[in-house]
Ligand SMILES: [Zn+2]
């Protein structure tokens with residue numbers, strides 16, 4: 001079967017339609033395969049958030065569209081109420097095109113620049129001409145670019161995967177080369193992507209040591225005295241790489257996240273070169289950690305150098321030192337690396353770079369008690385590490401183990417949704433269980449849902465809102481989530497008469513109706529006094 | 530007294546003592562077509578186009594029904610009644626009622642484009658026209674169906690080449706048969722969900738132009754299913770599709786005209802194809818009736834009424850309970 005070449009329009013349409021990351025990478029790879037280098041450069045710029053100055057205001061574009069389509073304002077507005085988007089409405093109501101032209105990125109960018117300089121009349125003629133020769137989706141993209149509302153972005157991770165497949169270069173090197181500020185007007189595809197100097201190698205992290213979930217009884221690890229315990233903090237595992245005067249922060253998925261969290265660069269500004277640290281990036285402050293949702297919200301936004309007011313602060317809890325004075329420490333024992341790390345942390349005291357302090361314990365029973373007791377805020381479990389282990393390629397039983405508390409679960413109905421601060425993505429949900437005919441709210445939690453599910457849940461919330469209270473919406477109760485938590489205790493402060501510990505939404509039970517959710521009675525039975 | 534009025538049970542012709550597409554059980558009902566929002570169970574007698582009757586029986590079980598050919602009038606207490614092609618789905622009709630020289634036409638659901646299987650729509654002149662308005666906004670303008678079928682066949686061929694089963698979600702009456710008629714059968718086998726096959730066999734008995742299909746039973750996976758195209762009704766359980774992994778799902782509906790609609794239906798491809806008239810189609814149909822009064826129902830009622838009034842027409846909204854694709858869409862949302 002002959003694959004059609006993937007044009008810019010086709011690529012955007014495919015990205016818009018497909019939910020899976022794999023498909024997105026395939027589409028992008030196909031685009032790189034058929035695009036010129038100039039097109040590829042412009043695409044990288046647009047998808048990394050490059051903004052073209054608006055040629056028309058939204059109201060001007062709307063006015064011209066109504067004129068071209070011959071629609072009364074009320075009818076145009078009714079259309080827009082259905083699509084929810086001006087660019088899309090215009091694309092759909094304009095007369096059918098005569099002869100369809102393809103949108104070629106560099107030409108389009110040139111046109112946009114030329115239109116900036118035109119007289120209004122000339123500009124309008126150019127606009128009508130462009131509209132008359134584009135298909136619906138092409139018009140939609142054009143309208144977005146004309147009004148500087150093009151927001152089609154793709155995570156750098158996915159862009160780099162496709163680009164790496166296309167160029168044969170290391171994904172991480174590409175991530176480094178695409179990070180930071182660059183302009184498509186001053187770069188070429190070659191200078192940006194293919195260049196040898198600087199290579200970007202100095203920015204690379206070490207492959208992350210794997211952390212295995214501990215299956216079965218903890219006793220199988222052998223004598224308790226040989227192990228140390230650490231809290232597993234709720235956040236993102238990161239490596240902070242400082243070399244050649246530059247700080248680069250990598251997530252565990254080897255995603256370069258420095259420019260989304262510019263304050264981390266500042267935090268390590270005074271540190272010496274030749275350092276690689278590992279720790280957990282946490283939203284909030286040491287005393288008041290917040291859920292990872294806040295980190296995800298930051299990732300979705302293009303960051304400016306300064307933290308915006310109202311944006312959540314972050315900190316790093318550091319637990320390992322992998323490079324010091326340019327020397328790879330991974331073959332040193334963990335105990336030695338920790339000692340060096342402590343000395344380093346003492347020399348650079350900070351409120352946002354905190355140690356994650358390990359402890360030893362006399363017996364597995366004692367540790368079990370710690371785990372079942374009052375755990376610090378923001379901890380999600382316990383990590384077990386062998387102090388004599390090397391980083392990366394440890395022998396079995398000497399690795400890093402994640403000892404999760406045993407989770408309790410219930411199926412509960414979502415009744416309120418809250419957006420994650422500023423953006424309109426609903427990520428915090430209030431859940432309720434049945435008591436007779438009524439739903440009693442008992443927990444608020446974030447959800448570890450797939451991207452596609454997040455979209456569907458958001459769609460549901462928007463279409464089934466009963467009332468809005470600020471960022472919170474009450475919704476028609478229909479969606480059932482499985483909530484996991486680590487314990488239940490009585491609470492007179494809560495309407496439900498109980499409080500669940502460390503609640504988190506595990507999955508969306510699309511197979512269950514609201515009536516099939518659990519009852520308050522069933523939840524009360526889980527209390528262990 | 531008007532020839533047709535709206536009652537709690539539905540559109541009613543007092544002179545003939547007949548209801549049209551009633552939403553509550555009545556003794557005698559004229560039925561425009563067999564979609565569930567128009568043909569409900571429990572009526573004493575169903576009067577419909579002759580191709581609609583077997584479909585009604587297959588959907589509703591044992592019913593009393595009487596079938597008529599297109600343009601074959603019959604009388605009921607002095608009211609001359611006839612069915613005329615609506616082009617919506619097999620057996621669909623507009624219903625014309627005439628009494629003392631006054632002509633009313635109830636459109637039911639209709640589309641103007643000839644879909645190659647259903648008897649094509651024919652305009653019927655009248656004084657009073659009751660029209661649907663499912664897609665009555667200028668954002669809804671369909672492309673010729675051949676373009677859509679070409680894209681669909683291309684999508685299927687690409688999936689087949691990459692070893693993915695193609696899954697089409699479409700209403701079992703109408704949409705499924707229309708698509709089946711236009712698939713390029715050289716690409717691979719066409720398998721259908723039992724619910725779709727049941728409808729196919731009824732339609733095929735009347736319209737032999739409908740190609741053969743393979744009804745598919747769970748646990749009977751044909752060897753070349755990677756190249757297959759599979760038809761399922763919207764809302765078919767995920768478990769049903771599980772054996773076909775990996776697969777790509779396409780939803781086929783007029784609603785796919787909007788960006789992001791595919792995601793709302795959890796599909797990864799959307800094809801814009803509807804059995805309802807688009808905006809230009811509705812305006813053309815209304816014009817062709819030469820009606821003095823236009824009653825609008827079933828969709829973007831207020832917009833179409835306002836637009837018609839601005840054109841100097843006498844137009845009125847008619848509150849009915851038809852919901853068609855809109856409800857199917859909402860229902861599908863709920864059971865995602
Ligand atoms: Zn219908």
Ligand SMILES: [Zn+2]
Nearest residue numbers: 566638851853
């Ligand atoms: Zn209908």
